[in-house]
Amino acid sequence: MKIELDNLTVSYQRHPAVHHVSGRFMAGEATAIFGPNGAGKSTLLKTIMGLCAPDSGRVRLEGVERQAIAYLPQQSEIDRSLPVAVLDLVSTGCWQRSSWFRRVDRAGMDAAWQALETVGLADFAHRPVSALSVGQFQRVLFARILTQNAQLILLDEPFNAVDARTTEDLLELVPRWRSEGRTVIAVLHNEEHVKQYFPQTLLLAREVIAWGNSAEVLTDDNLHRAVDTAAHWLERAPVCHVDGSAA
Amino acid sequence: MTLALYDLVVSPFVEFGFMRRALIACLALALSSGPIGLFLVMRRMSLMGDAMSHAVLPGAAAGFMVAGLSLPAMSLGGFVAGVTVAVLAGLATRFTSLKEDASFAAFYLLSLSMGVLMVSRSGNNVDLMHLLFGSVLAVDDAALMLVAGVCSVTLVTLALIYRPLLLESLDPVFLRSVGSRGGLWHTVFLLLVVLNLVAGFQALGTLMAVGLMMLPAITARLWAANVGAMLAVACGVAFASGAGGLLLSYHLELPSGPSIILLAGLVYLVSLVVAPVGGALPRYIRARHRQL
Structure with a gap:
């Protein structure tokens, strides 16, 4: 199975929520997507699911049908x-x-x-x-x-407003899924949960801040950079001319 | 006593062909409009039926202008107008930032004003009244065939799309995520809504057709706790109101359409208070709670 992001940009009214993101999720592994509010985490999951259309770039899925992905949205409708x-x-x-x-x-x-x-x-x-x-x-x-x-499971902030006991019970499913060879990608807000259950982390702040082993990604320096990047907002920002294939 | 009851309830239908035909039309409408109404309620589209019934008017009026009081012409016109409004509202929802209810409101108002304009230009007020309020007692064989045909098509189609339609009402994102096209089921369903309104307007008028669709369905939500039982209650209430309304109109010389709808409305009002699942009284009177 291959889940690859190829220079992916997704915007709302011309403001990018996900900006020139490239990379590859490790198959059969659990990856956490971590980052401040407004960092484009949910948008990224929706784009993988085909619920948001990218401005440019694409999501490459190989060895897994999109409709065979199990997806838990943040706010269930x-x-x-x-x-x-x-x-x-x-x-x-x-x-x-x-x-x-x-x-x-x-x-x-x-x-x-x-x-x-x-x-x-x-x-x-x-x-x-x-x-x-x-x-x-x-x-x-x-x-x-x-x-x-499903072979691929996407969870968008699954533990919001859920008590500690339930969170723990449900988190215990993650190692089980890994042992069964399934790929799990989850947006989380709790650093401890990430360190304990997710060997891989994508630190996202509209752009990729860091992506790799959780221990190496979740450094104070990276986290500060993520917060700074996400907080930055220019209403009349100039048009982006980055050709992401090089970036 | 039994004889009096027979005179009151049975003999009008035995003696008069028009009453029999009206009764059968009510049965067919109850069987198809009831479930359609229930899905509208569950999809929080209770007012959509009302909007669509207005949308049907200009088509029916156009049919009337072309062919006079001709059932096929008015039905076809009504169907085309209803589908046009549904499609335009759907497109507006899909391609702009407007929500579905706003789009429907805008297009049905356009459609309704066109309809009123056409009726006022071409006919007199008697015609308009007939168009708006129908007459179930004037249902002839051709109209009966139309109503029965629509009922059959509706029930078969609903049986086929029941599961995705229900899942789309319950969890639209999930349905999309597993690759099913929620919009398709929604569109088929809207077609059924228009079809039933067209069938109903001959019998009850454009304005009242929606009453037989919505009131029994809303009542059903108060009485039952699962979808199957709700469907049964909706059909049952609709048919009982139809038959009872016909008898009321026969004995008291009232117009049939409003009698039927008012009876359905009465059932709804009583249900508001006494219905076991959603009614006010059972909620108010609490039984002692159980052990943990």
Whole structure:
């Protein structure tokens, strides 16, 4: 599998959120994307998913279909007022196998149950999703990712507003995924979590500040540079003429 | 006693062909409009049905101008106008920063004003009233075939797109992330909405067709906790309102369309208070809580 960023630029109203980013995510490894607010972390994940169109450059995916990626967005747009049971939501993880008309098969339902067991919510299988707390709901979304059985997993700030116990439980899935040879890319805000669970780090502040072994990337010097770069904002910035292929 | 009940409820349908046809039209509309309305409610598009019913008007008026009170011409015109508004609003949403509700509001207002202009130029107020308020008691065989046809198409199509449509309402980003084209299901669904409004406006009028679509669906959300049960309640309430409204209009010599919708509205008002899942009273009266 290959996930490569080739001189990628993504802007909102001409202001780049991701600026001439090139590099390659290590396959079968867990990479954290770290950086201050407004550093383009979520935008980068969305662009990998094809939910944002790049201005220039491209995302090269080899050995993995885009629709086979498991993606957990930062703000889920799930309408939790709908009358849907937890198990039904988790079983949508089998969408690839069941498709739009075929129902979820036996193996798919087994996988969904197994996933609910793993995140400790089997008792809640038939409860409506509206009855869950924020943390429980995040466990459900992780159960769906388990059900998707994806080789590439993208998580966008998965532990916002989640308590310590749930965060720890869910983080324990990361080493498991690595041991199964899956690639995990997660936007995180907690340095300790990164150091403990993610061997690789991309430090992003619209541009790549550093990318490599987490211990080498997360130095005070790099972190300061990241904050400075992200805070820098010029409303009437001149037009960029960088030819990123050289950069 | 039983005889009186028979006279009250059954004999109008036995004696008069127009009542039978009206009853069947109500059954067909209930079966298809109910589920369509429920999906509109679940997708937080409750007012979209109203907008679309206005959008249908100029097409129906154009049909009326060309061919007089001709069902095929008015239905076709209404369908074309409704689809045009849906497509233009969809394009505006896709290619500008406007949200879907704003686009629909703008285009349906354009469409409605054109419709009123056309009706006022070409006919008199009686025609306008007929167009706006319909007459389920004047449903003939051709209209019945249209309503039944739309009902069949709607139910088959809904059965086919049920899962992606529901998932798109629940979690649109996930559906896109697994490579399904959410917009496609949304478009098919909007076509069904227009189709049902066109079928309904012959029987109930453009303004009232949306009532039979929305009121039973909104009521259903108060009574049931899962989608299947909601579908059943929506269809049931719609048909019961249809049959009851017809009888009211027959016995009390009221116009049929408003009788049907008012009855559905009455069911909704009562449900607001007593319905077990979402009603006010069951929420107010709390049973003792369970052990941990």
